[in-house]
Amino acid sequence: MSDSFQSAYQEEEYRLERTMEEVDRQLERLRNFPVYTGHDFTEQVLEAGREERRTALSKSAQQPYFGRLDFEEQGSGARKPLYIGKIGVDREEVGENPLVIDWRAPVASLFYSFTGGEASATYEAPEGLIEGLVYLKRNVVIRQRILERVADTYNRDSDQPAVSDEFLVYRLGENKDNKLRDIVSTIQAEQDQIIRAARNTALIIQGVAGSGKTTVALHRLAFLLYQYKEQVSAEKMVIFAPNHMFLDYISDVLPELGVGDIQQQTFPDWAMNLLSLEMPLADTAETLHTWFETPAARPELNDDVPGRYKGSIRFMELIKEWLSGMEEDSxxxxxxxxxxxxxxxxxxxxxxxxxxxxxxxxxxxxxxxxxxxxxxxxxxxxxxxxxxxxxxxxxxxxxxxxxxxxKWPQYEPLTLYKQLFKVIKGGSVPASAQQAIPKMVMKQTAADLKENRVREEDLPALVYIHTLVNDIEGNERFDHVVIDEAQDFSPFHVALLDQFVKGHSFTILGDLSQGIHEYRGVHAWGEMSSLFPTEQNAYFALTRSYRSTMEIIDYANTILEQGVKSGITAIPVFRSGDSVRTLPYGSEGRTSSLERALKLLTVKDYRTVSILTRTLHEAKALHRELEQAGWDLNLIDGGKKEYTGGHSVLPVYLSKGLEFDAAIVADVDQTHYLPNAGDAKLLYVGCTRALHELWLFHEGDLPAYASATHNSEGELVSIQEWPEV
Structure with missing residues (x-):
């Protein structure tokens, strides 16, 4: 340990002790203050403020800050150390600098945006642009009031080179559990730019797998509540996620940031509640089965398949035109x-x-x-x-x-929706409308509605009809909307939600390379950006992947380059690990090979290991076999609302959004993964779930896009060998 490091460590230990003393003192004083339970409104407000501070200080008492920035504002002549944490803590002395600065404060943006160099740095404050010099940027790891690590990523006074990625790689190397965690201590400059973007803007974020786009969106919500606290409220914000298990997976991030009461739900749940529909949706397993379990039965993919058409703006416009014509006959x-x-x-x-x-x-x-x-x-x-x-x-x-x-029309959305398809089928609407709805859509929807069946793809139309005939109530409007996995949403979804949100205030995030639900989602972000005024939408591309090792990302990139040819590939953080393994089952057979791999990965003390199958049927069968062999595994089948971590078996298409320390992908052969972009994207999703190790097994030949042992630069990306034990 060098003398300079020893000195820095001792300095930070002393500062931590003083900070703990001050936080404990403030917390004790507030806890000793009698809790007001009366009916006086002023006293109730004061008590609410005290309780908010008690909660904040309790969190700060365990980990008060994570970073330090020494900054000298131009013209001040004074270099000040600024400590940055999840929650700001003021000193009790009036006029003194804050003990800890909230990570969302304007000056804290320097901690994320400054990446080194001798030039001056600037940040935007309420009073204007502030300029000055950064002398020190330091990461600090504190757990349970104990200083564990000190890492300088910039020191103007040192001759040592900057090591800006060292702390990031250290944090990324930690194993996963069953919850997504905040990244407040490792937010990167490009992520911070998105988090702090203006409120009344529709942000569209294309983020490669592992780029942290979901976490960035959650941090953006926390920032908006801090920056615009007089204009927005948590209760008027909503996160739309793909399923309940994903909502459970991300559920800890906002509380860790001190933010509560933000609505978190799926679009179908929100729509059904708004419509007061109590009937169950038609089983989406039918669509998933056709698309993922029996790919040979897929319809030809074009804009006329039901999911694509019913999610289109042309269908939205047809509904509006038809309903406006009803006025004359009302x-x-x-x-x-x-x-x-x-x-x-x-x-x-x-x-x-x-x-x-x-x-x-x-x-x-x-x-x-x-x-x-x-x-x-x-x-x-x-x-x-x-x-x-x-x-x-x-x-x-x-x-x-x-x-x-x-004798008046019944202005109930489902009744009107049935009437729309009934009159079109009967030919009592303009020929243009009859021709506008594809025959495949007419046939399926007419049959569904005759049996009183509603599919998930019908919900945007039903909610839109509701808004046209009933208007939108004030309590139904949002201050901000986050749409996760937005590549699986349709333009109709977004245009509809835009009517419920003030000022086009959206954070729309996804990855076109993970667009495995091609039968309903968007194929290009222009389908969404065109819905907003040019001056009120912005596009960001997050191309760095922080999840997986370089070896895993290089291999996944070859799948995209050869199987999808989309041009969207990930740039890895410099974190190296074991090579990707592509292994034949061999003489021991499928189940025994997968069990052997599971044993080898389990002894490495990984918290989360998954086996990914091509189909749900195969996942269920494999789960039964491994359970009979004595393994305690979770079966993720789409019906669960919680992700409990540990060892899991699931189909690839249900793994999107999740992360595992190690992933085993079964049956990567030309029978299970066909030579098309859709299946290449599906395999890409499976490969990019792994943080540290990725193993792929196959019976016959690998699909061409998964068979590369070297990338385009000639670097090794996969090996066909079992590890030495």
């Missing part, structure tokens, strides 16, 4: 007569509907008109008449009013 073609001798003309009712209430949506207009008709009846009943006559009129009016209301 008022029943008859006068209204509550009893003989009393008549409310159709012309007058049309005047109410078409002129006076024109600014209301259709359902609200109908509601207003019917309420006005009811008031008219009440006024007519007040006119002089014998009591017996009045009672008879009242009885007839109630019956006729009810019958008249039934």
């Amino acid at each position: 008022v029943p073609d008859m006068d209204f007569s509550p009893w003989d001798g009393a008549v409310l003309s159709k012309a007058e009712i049309e005047g109410w509907f078409g002129d006076e209430y024109k600014h209301y949506p259709l359902a609200k207009r109908k509601e207003r008109v019917m309420a006005r008709i009811h008031r008219w009846i009440e006024m007519e009943l007040k006119k002089p008449a014998p009591e017996a006559v009045r009672k008879d009129r009242k009885k007839k009016a109630a019956s006729r009013e009810k019958a008249y209301a039934k």
Whole structure:
């Protein structure tokens, strides 16, 4: 240990002790303060503030900060050490510098954006651009109040070279558990730029596998709540994730950052709740089975397959055009007569509907008109008449009013959706509309709706119809929307959600190379960026992968280059590991080979190891066989809401978004992975789940895009050997 390192370590130990003393003192004072439980509003607000500080200080007491930046603001003549943590901690002395600066504060951005060099650095503050010199950038690892590591990534006063990636590689080398963790101590400059982007902007983020795009989006939510606390609230933010298990996997990140109450759900759950639909969705396993289990049965992939068409803007526009045409036919073609001798003309009712209430949506207009008709009846009943006559009129009016209301269209989304396909099938809409809906879509949807079946792909249309006939209530609007795995969303999804969010405030993230649900998602980000004004959308590409070793990323890149030819490949962080292994099952057979691999990886003390099969059927069968052999394995079949870590068996298509210390991909042969871009993407997804080790097994020949032993630069990317034991 060098003298300079020893000195730095001792300095940080002393600083940590002083910080702990101050945090403990503040926390003890707040805990000793009597908790207010009365009804005085002012005291309730004060108590809420104290409780917020108690919670923040309790978290700070274990790990108060993770970084230090020595900065001299231009013209100040004073070099100040700034300690940066997940939660800011002020000193109790008025006018003193903060004890710990919140990572979201403007000056803290320097810790992420400054990458070295002798030039001055700048950051954007409320008072304008601040310029100065950075003298020291230091990473500090503290766990349970104990200083574990000190690493300088920049020191202006040192002759030693900068080691900016050393601390990052150290953190990336840690093993995974069953939850996604925050990256606040290792945020990179390109990630920080996204996190701190302006609120009223639709950000579209193309991020390669392992680029941290999900974590970046979650940190962006925490930043927006800090930066715009007067304009946004956590309760009005939402994260749309692909499934419940993924929501469980990411569930710890925001609480770790001190953020709660952000809505986290799947789009189907949100849509069904909004529509008050209690019927179950048609089993999506049918679609998954066709696409992933029996690829030979796939329909030809084009914009006319049901998922693509129903997610298109042209379908959205057709619905709007059809519903706008319903306005002319809404008022029943008859006068209204509550009893003989009393008549409310159709012309007058049309005047109410078409002129006076024109600014209301259709359902609200109908509601207003019917309420006005009811008031008219009440006024007519007040006119002089014998009591017996009045009672008879009242009885007839109630019956006729009810019958008249039934002659109006039923502005219920599912009813209207069924009507749309019924009238198109019957030919009672313009020929352009009949031709617009492909025959495959008409056939499937008409059959579904006849049996009262609704598929996930129908939900954007149903919610859109709901908004057109009912409008959007204030409590249904969002301050910000995050869409994860957005390559599997459609333009219709995004255009619809844009009506629910203020100022196009989106974070849309995904990876086209992982677009394995090609039958419903987007094929290019332009399909989404074109939905927003040019000045209110921005595109970012995250090309560095922080998840896997160089060997794994190099191998995965060869799959993309040879099987997809998309031009989107990952740049690895300099973290080396074992070579990728592509192994034949050999004489011992499939199950025995996979079990042997599992044993070899288990002894390395990895917390999470997965076996990825091509199909769910194969995953279930393999899980049974390994259980009978004594293995305790989780079967991930799409029905679970929690990811518990440990050792798992699952089909590749359900692994998207997850990470494992080691991944074993079974049956990588030309029967299971066909020579097309879709299957190459699927294999790419499986390979990029692994952090440290990747093993692939095959019976026959590997598919051409997975058979490379060297990359285009001639570097070794895979070997066909078992490890020496």
